[in-house]
Amino acid sequence: MKLYLKIWRQKDRVSEGKLVEYTLDNVNTHMSFLEMLDTLNNQLITNNEEPVEFDHDCREGICGQCGVVINGIAHGPLKNTTTCQLHMREFKDNETILIEPFRAAGFPVKKDLKVDRGAFDRIISSGGYVSVNTGQAPEANTIPVGHETAEAAFDSAACIGCGACVATCKNGSAALFTSAKITQLALLPQAKEERDQRALKMIAQMDKEQFGHCSNTEACEVECPQGISVLNIARMNYEYNRASFLKFKK
Amino acid sequence: MNTQIRKIIMACTGLFLCFFLLIHFLGNTQLFLAPEEARKSFNMYSSFLTGNIFVKLVSYVLYLSIILHAIYALIISTINRKAGGHYSTDNRGRSSKWYSRNMGILGTIILIFIVLHFQNFWYVYKFGSIGLDPWGHKDLYTVVVTAFQQGWLVIVYVIAMAALAYHLIQGISSGIRTLGLFHPKFVRWINIFGMVYAIAICVGFALMPIYIYFTHN
Numbered sequence A: 001m002k003l004y005l006k007i008w009r010q011k012d013r014v015s016e017g018k019l020v021e022y023t024l025d026n027v028n029t030h031m032s033f034l035e036m037l038d039t040l041n042n043q044l045i046t047n048n049e050e051p052v053e054f055d056h057d058c059r060e061g062i063c064g065q066c067g068v069v070i071n072g073i074a075h076g077p078l079k080n081t082t083t084c085q086l087h088m089r090e091f092k093d094n095e096t097i098l099i100e101p102f103r104a105a106g107f108p109v110k111k112d113l114k115v116d117r118g119a120f121d122r123i124i125s126s127g128g129y130v131s132v133n134t135g136q137a138p139e140a141n142t143i144p145v146g147h148e149t150a151e152a153a154f155d156s157a158a159c160i161g162c163g164a165c166v167a168t169c170k171n172g173s174a175a176l177f178t179s180a181k182i183t184q185l186a187l188l189p190q191a192k193e194e195r196d197q198r199a200l201k202m203i204a205q206m207d208k209e210q211f212g213h214c215s216n217t218e219a220c221e222v223e224c225p226q227g228i229s230v231l232n233i234a235r236m237n238y239e240y241n242r243a244s245f246l247k248f249k250k
Numbered sequence B: 001m002n003t004q005i006r007k008i009i010m011a012c013t014g015l016f017l018c019f020f021l022l023i024h025f026l027g028n029t030q031l032f033l034a035p036e037e038a039r040k041s042f043n044m045y046s047s048f049l050t051g052n053i054f055v056k057l058v059s060y061v062l063y064l065s066i067i068l069h070a071i072y073a074l075i076i077s078t079i080n081r082k083a084g085g086h087y088s089t090d091n092r093g094r095s096s097k098w099y100s101r102n103m104g105i106l107g108t109i110i111l112i113f114i115v116l117h118f119q120n121f122w123y124v125y126k127f128g129s130i131g132l133d134p135w136g137h138k139d140l141y142t143v144v145v146t147a148f149q150q151g152w153l154v155i156v157y158v159i160a161m162a163a164l165a166y167h168l169i170q171g172i173s174s175g176i177r178t179l180g181l182f183h184p185k186f187v188r189w190i191n192i193f194g195m196v197y198a199i200a201i202c203v204g205f206a207l208m209p210i211y212i213y214f215t216h217n
């Protein structure tokens, strides 16, 4: 198939970017979206032009590194699918495809389609952990975790941190990401000790990173590759309110 | 002040307004009575409300809620606009309802309506010259009937109620979640409750000017 591509090219953080048009022949419908971009880059390198930079790693939908906005939708037209798992059969011959980076105040563009998602790392390191003493690994069954609870925690833990929720949210809110991390730990007994501090710290960091407010439009859940539920956000609100209003101890 | 606190203020003021709306609605259903009976009981009810100290307190909370809700709506919307990304082609709309994305615009319509509404009735009742009915109460009923004999005003009220309905369909379930009150089992019921509450009250309110227009012209 033949494709007309319009791709966001931006030299670095500070430069102004613009959409550049490319034509790509002989695209195989079995190619993944990233393989299509690889093909384009081969063509660019052959012509002594600079290749388009984009993030990727596993290419099997589990690492959360990839992610671009395709025709105005994060990760493209297919729901609950990462960019690397999107295949060219979803597009038509001679179609024009517009490719832009994820955009939000919290995600500055580094180059071309690459954005800086360091804000997510800083949210995690502000409280998304459980403090344990080092030494021998404790016996796994000393703290029982019910099956339902373990499953629920795992549902939240399924978040791969790709940032599609932020890119999809009209407010550039990181509520779905942050809440999935808070909920995952809030459910587990091992993490209960730091529960209150965790909610307060992670939300404080989220705000510092210039993400917007959650308006509960629920768009994030629809476009999330893992279908992380918006109820995590309600849970985060509960955790926050509990920590700030219901707890009187320091 | 952080995102959570701002949203909690929006939710508390918004949900208080929703609660007020129900009381306001129940009181106003007296307008559906037969004209003479409606005039007597509606005017009596109005003068009871102005005299009552408890009602006075609630009305101050009401004014404060409207003001805070509008101020925080502006603050939140401004921050959100800056925080959100803008794309040269934007098809993100497929994943959410239009009214959930346009709460600020719906709210602005409601705010304009509230100003008009206060001017129509509240101001006239408090500070305007208003006649007495045969039972010695200020004749607000006649003011209401006279107002709603104007077709354009009826249309404005109906449009405002449509905006309010959409604002509340999104607002009630959103506000409840903002407060962290949720349970996976009841989420669906809370959404249905919010929708029924919003539609029932707004349709009910919209029917009042329509009813008066058609029975008094």
Ligand code: HEM
Residues within 6 Å of the ligand: A213, A214, A215, A216, B007, B010, B011, B013, B014, B015, B017, B018, B021, B066, B069, B070, B073, B074, B076, B077, B100, B103, B104, B106, B107, B108, B110, B111, B114, B167, B168, B170, B171, B172, B174, B175, B176, B178
């Ligand atoms: C004065 C005019 C009004 C304006 C400018 C306004 C604007 C807004 C805005 C911008 C939001 C935030 C939605 C978001 O986070 O995306 C909101 C939420 C809300 N509004 Fe209003 N609104 C107004 C009047 C009302 C009225 C009269 C009611 C109820 C009778 C109401 C009930 C609510 C509720 C329940 C919420 C949900 C809070 C939440 O999302 O947590 N609003 N409003």
Ligand code: FES
Residues within 6 Å of the ligand: A055, A056, A057, A058, A059, A060, A061, A062, A063, A064, A065, A066, A067, A082, A083, A084, A085
């Ligand atoms: S590259 Fe790992 S999820 Fe797409």
